[in-house]
Amino acid sequence: MLKFRPLLSGALRASVRTSCATHTSDVSLKVSPKTCLYDEASNITVKGLEPGAPITLKSSINVGPKQREFVSHAHYVVDGKGEVNTSQDFSVGGSYEGVFPMGLLSTLRPALEAYKFARYLKVDAFTPDIVNVSLYKDHLPIEAHFAENKSSRPEAIASCEMERLAMAPGVRRIPVRHGRIRGTLFLPSGPGPFPGVIDTYGGLGGLVEIRAALLASRGIAAFALALFKFEDLPKSFWRIELEYIEEAVEYLLNQPSVIPDRCGFVSVSQSAPSALACGAWMDKVKAVVTIGGFPFFFECHLTYKDREYFGERYDPRHMHFKKGRDKVFLDEGLFASKLHSEYPLTVPIEEADDDTYFLSIGGDKDALGLNRGLEVLQKRLATRGRSDKIRTILYPGVGHLLEVPYVAHTDFLWQDFSPVMAKRIGRKGAALYYGCDQPQLYSLAQVHHWSEIRNFISYHIQDQSPWYQNYIHEQRAYSLNTL
Incomplete structure (x- = not known):
């Protein structure tokens, strides 16, 4: 039996396709790639912040036929350049701790007590899922975003969307x-x-x-x-x-x-x-x-x-x-x-x-x-x-x-x-x-x-199929005969 031993460095990679960035004054929040398949990783970067400042990144998505909201959040401390990069920086609290590049997606949980045992399940593969990513000052608890008095809910400094696809073009x-x-x-x-x-x-x-x-x-x-x-x-x-x-x-x-x-x-x-x-x-x-x-x-x-x-x-x-x-x-x-x-x-x-x-x-x-x-x-x-x-x-x-x-x-x-x-x-x-x-x-x-x-x-x-091997042989023979 193979007992999996995870390699934490370089384990989560994805090729960049498109990126999304929003700016509020000098603050930039960027997700790259913005649009990709579910099995690809995206990276989130923030620039233009005050070095050493505490911030909260929050993700949310509405899932399934009933469009139930799932949320996640992470607390970061801005580095000396005024930046945060989720692929290499350490989350100090929230839904997860440590370096976790896809943590804001992997730790999504039901937002409300009413459906706390709901399963994150994409049933229909045809429609893309939209994940909202928002940036806030300070280290905020997730409950702050659901305060009964909406006027007391924190206001995002910047926000962005990422689009997750189950079907590649042409499928x-x-x-x-x-x-x-x-x-x-x-x-x-x-x-x-x-x-x-x-x-x-x-x-x-x-x-x-x-x-x-x-x-x-x-x-x-x-x-x-x-x-x-x-x-x-x-x-x-x-x-x-x-x-x-x-x-x-x-x-x-x-x-x-x-x-x-x-x-x-x-x-x-x-x-x-x-x-x-x-x-x-x-x-x-x-x-x-x-x-x-x-x-x-x-x-x-x-x-x-x-x-x-x-x-x-x-x-x-x-x-x-x-x-x-x-x-x-x-x-x-x-x-x-x-x-x-x-x-x-x-x-x-x-x-x-x-x-x-x-x-x-x-x-x-x-x-x-x-x-x-x-x-x-x-x-x-x-x-x-x-x-x-x-x-x-x-x-x-x-x-x-x-x-x-x-x-x-x-x-x-x-x-x-x-x-x-x-x-x-x-x-x-x-x-x-x-x-x-x-x-x-x-x-x-x-x-x-x-x-x-x-x-x-x-x-x-494919590789062990006698039919497929014969097919490959015939295709090669045909190619040689047409030269």
Whole structure:
């Protein structure tokens, strides 16, 4: 197992595209690049200030269909030149401390108590997100910006906007309503052929597009596939027919610009068992990525051809509610009896073809204890002489979820329970603790895992594809014959 060791220097870089600067008298606030993809870093600089002066930088953004506001702030001390540069200067307080170039984005949190457990989640990849950055005198608490008396709220010295995109220019976004499959296909700019991947989220449900859009922006055709709680799909994750995913695989591979003989699968949390099963049983799924994934079937009834698995349900005895039952912690006993390689409901990934590979990613602060799932999958393959078929990465300071780069994550997230679970527990949902209280480490893991996923998919789906190698050979032969 690879245990990630972060390199703090030079880890966060991005190429400058456009920049934004606003000036108030002699003060300049600049964001560069102003417009870029979500997985690129931006740098914030301030000039024209009094040396040694305390200042506050604040970021805010309205997210999701309900346009809920998320905010972050950082306290800096102006250097001897009258400048502050977030890529190299030390934050002395606020939402984070230390040198954290993307801290004002990575530590965004819900602004109001009313939705304090909301998830920062970009569902629609088509529209850009606008982040407002403002500069204030002194070291101000975040509460000052939300004072009930608006006239007493601090006035910004300067402000600027940055635009975050999920889709690069030329990426094609194609809503899919084909037979019973529901999702959105993202195709990179150009004719291809491109490696293809199925992309699913976990127990959230609905259709989430951001990761698929960014994969397409980086040259990988990605099909964001809805599994439940979307349009006419089932309302819960309980009933899973893998034939539904198999139809999506065929749809993806039939696209003219996609390499047709194989594809990958990226999954998160509760969708991971389905992805692992597809890698084990479908001959065209050759590269499977799981992020914070369950290694066993759980809270589901999964079928595929003549196979059938009934996953166990949550045991309420391992759920501990705190503070008026808003928050719930899951103790280690919840999955303790299931996290071993020979547990009957562990996905039998050893049944995969010899040219199928797995990449399992997790955090050592996973509050569900699923970091141990990486060892479960490793051992299951090792005892069958197939240890070379899986690679695992364990990140320090990271909890259950790992988003694409620079998307903020909180340690508590609201979870709607399934109808059956809600009836057993006596409530419709709660804020589950997923574990993630070190934003710098989390941000570095986001950047690193994003590169690992893209390299893994490109290698196994493009470089190792017999069809693609033959295609390259024919293209070279054609080029030589036309000289």
